[in-house]
Amino acid sequence: xxxxxxxxxxxxxxxxxxxxxxxxxxxxxxxxxxxxxxxxxxxxxxxxxxxxxxxxxxxxxxxxxxxxxxxxxxxxxxxxxxxxxxxxxxxxxxxxxxxxxxxxxxxxxxxx
Amino acid sequence: xxxxxxxxxxxxxxxxxxxxxxxxxxxxxxxxxxxxxxxxxxxxxxxxxxxxxxxxxxxxxxxxxxxxxxxxxxxxxxxxxxxxxxxxxxxxxxxxxxxxxxxxxxxxxxxxx
Numbered sequence: 771x772x773x774x775x776x777x778x779x780x781x782x783x784x785x786x787x788x789x790x791x792x793x794x795x796x797x798x799x800x801x802x803x804x805x806x807x808x809x810x811x812x813x814x815x816x817x818x819x820x821x822x823x824x825x826x827x828x829x830x831x832x833x834x835x836x837x838x839x840x841x842x843x844x845x846x847x848x849x850x851x852x853x854x855x856x857x858x859x860x861x862x863x864x865x866x867x868x869x870x871x872x873x874x875x876x877x878x879x880x881x882x
Numbered sequence: 883x884x885x886x887x888x889x890x891x892x893x894x895x896x897x898x899x900x901x902x903x904x905x906x907x908x909x910x911x912x913x914x915x916x917x918x919x920x921x922x923x924x925x926x927x928x929x930x931x932x933x934x935x936x937x938x939x940x941x942x943x944x945x946x947x948x949x950x951x952x953x954x955x956x957x958x959x960x961x962x963x964x965x966x967x968x969x970x971x972x973x974x975x976x977x978x979x980x981x982x983x984x985x986x987x988x989x990x991x992x993x994x995x
Binding site: 779 | 913923924930979983986988989
């Protein structure tokens with residue numbers, strides 16, 4: 771199956787600091803999705819990237835898809851306590867199943 | 883606008899007991915999924931149903947069975963629960979085509995003693 775590496779597993783930051791999580795694949799991807807799960811909650815879809823080199827922004831969140839379509843990143847500028855949660859990437863390989871494979875997630879802890 | 887509804891939200895079982903987790907979606911989605919989530923392991927696919935009338939194994943199907951009762955409902959059954967099946971179980975649905983997001987239920991927190 772699709773191999774996914776998501777790093778780091780945990781990240782502690784002070785409120786106001788930036789945060790980045792990375793998602794890497796061993797094979798070229800068709801697309802990548804990002805989800806957020808609040809503590810005690812369920813994963814919620816954030817965004818999807820499809821094109822090589824694509825960059826999308828949602829307020830303080832910036833999502834990038836690598837030029838080779840093998841990696842992606844999620845960057846949060848000036849974290850807030852509302853950003854606490856686990857961020858998952860979910861990716862599909864080219865020619866593979868329509869069902870994405872989820873990374874293990876990065877848990878973000880924001881200290882006030 | 884309920885989305886994906888899972889029941890029950892919490893359950894405690896004894897080893898060897900059986901149980902069915904229920905899931906229903908009201909978004910007219912073709913595909914439905916069952917995942918388990920364990921600490922540090924992310925979301926692992928147990929079974930999925932690409933469309934009404936079909937089911938397929940995912941990454942970790944052993945010890946589970948599923949039924950796609952109709953387009954709305956997809957149930958997960960543990961025939962003889964084991965402590966290793968203690969986990970949080972999420973049901974999800976999607977339109978079933980590539981590039982479509984998954985919509986998750988609130989989860990069932992299952993403990994097996």
